[in-house]
Amino acid sequence: MCLIIFAYKVHPTYHLVLAANRDEFYDRPTAPLDFWPDRPEILAGRDLQQQGTWMGATRKGRIAAITNYRDPQNIKPGAPSRGHLVSDYLLGDMPPAQYLRSIQAVADKYNGFNLIVGDSAGLFYYSNYARAIQAVEPGIHGLSNHLLDTPWPKVALAKRRLRELLNHDDRISEEKIWCLLQDQTPAQDHRLPATGIDLAWERLLSPVFIASPTYGTRSSSLLTVDRQGHLRFSEITWQSGQPIPGEAARRSFTLQVPTMATSALHK
Numbered sequence: 001m002c003l004i005i006f007a008y009k010v011h012p013t014y015h016l017v018l019a020a021n022r023d024e025f026y027d028r029p030t031a032p033l034d035f036w037p038d039r040p041e042i043l044a045g046r047d048l049q050q051q052g053t054w055m056g057a058t059r060k061g062r063i064a065a066i067t068n069y070r071d072p073q074n075i076k077p078g079a080p081s082r083g084h085l086v087s088d089y090l091l092g093d094m095p096p097a098q099y100l101r102s103i104q105a106v107a108d109k110y111n112g113f114n115l116i117v118g119d120s121a122g123l124f125y126y127s128n129y130a131r132a133i134q135a136v137e138p139g140i141h142g143l144s145n146h147l148l149d150t151p152w153p154k155v156a157l158a159k160r161r162l163r164e165l166l167n168h169d170d171r172i173s174e175e176k177i178w179c180l181l182q183d184q185t186p187a188q189d190h191r192l193p194a195t196g197i198d199l200a201w202e203r204l205l206s207p208v209f210i211a212s213p214t215y216g217t218r219s220s221s222l223l224t225v226d227r228q229g230h231l232r233f234s235e236i237t238w239q240s241g242q243p244i245p246g247e248a249a250r251r252s253f254t255l256q257v258p259t260m261a262t263s264a265l266h267k
Contacts, residue, residue, distance in 0.1 A: 004065055005158045008123055009138035011166050016225040019177050022054050023210050024218045033235035033249040042090050043233055043251055045219055052083020055221055056090050057233055061120045061255040064089045069112025069129050070145035070195045082113045089117045100126040100133045114143055153187035154208045172224055181220040183208040211241030229255045
C-alpha cells in the first residue's frame with residue numbers, strides 16, 4: 001500500500017472513511033478482496049507470494065493497513081514480509097496499542113513500514129522509523145511512503161479532496177472516491193520529495209495513481225464504518241492502469257462488536 005487517506009471521527013454519518021491505493025509490480029501474484037478461505041475471519045486482498053496483506057478488516061471490527069517507508073539505502077535482504085504485520089493483527093485478539101508494543105522489539109528486522117491498526121476503541125499508528133506508538137486523533141490524515149501526515153504532494157492533494165467530499169456529502173459516493181484515487185497528475189519537480197531514488201522514479205511515483213509498463217497501482221480500496229457499526233469494504237483491481245473485468249469487489253456487514261455502534265463511535 002502506497003497511499004492511505006482517512007477521515008476519523010469527523011463526519012456525522014461515518015466513524016471512519018479510509019481510501020487507499022496499493023502500488024506494486026504487476027507480476028507479483030495477488031488475490032482480490034474477499035474472505036480468505038483458510039482464515040475466513042479476514043476480509044482482505046492477499047499477496048500470494050508471501051501470504052500476507054496490505055489492508056484488511058474482520059467482522060469483530062479489527063482494521064489494519066500498511067505502507068512501506070521508502071529508504072532504498074537501508075534495504076534488508078531476506079527481511080520478513082511486512083504484510084504479516086497486518087494479517088497477524090487481524091487474526092489476533094490483542095488491543096491495537098498492545099499489539100504495536102509487541103512488535104516494537106522486533107520492528108528493526110523489517111524493512112521500513114508504517115502500520116495503522118484499530119478496533120472499536122480507537123486507531124493507532126506505528127512506524128519503525130518514528131518508533132513511537134501514536135493514538136490517531138480525530139481528523140483527516142494521509143500516509144504514503146514517509147511518516148503519517150508528511151505533506152508529500154499526493155498526500156496533501158488527496159487529503160484536500162477527501163475533505164471537500166466530506167464537507168459536501170452526507171453519504172460517501174464511491175464513484176467520487178474512485179475518481180480521487182485515479183488522479184494521475186504528477187507533482188512538479190520542485191515539490192518532489194528526495195527519498196534516495198533518481199528523479200525519473202520520483203516523478204513516476206508522485207501521482208495518487210501510478211501507471212507504468214511494469215509497476216503501478218494494483219488496487220484501489222474504500223473502507224467505511226458508519227455510526228451504526230455497518231462496515232463496507234470495496235476494491236477495484238487494476239493491471240497496467242486499467243480495471244480488470246470482473247475484479248471489482250464489494251463486501252459489507254454489521255460489526256459483531258456492540259460498542260462499535262454505541263459509545264466508542266460518538267466520543
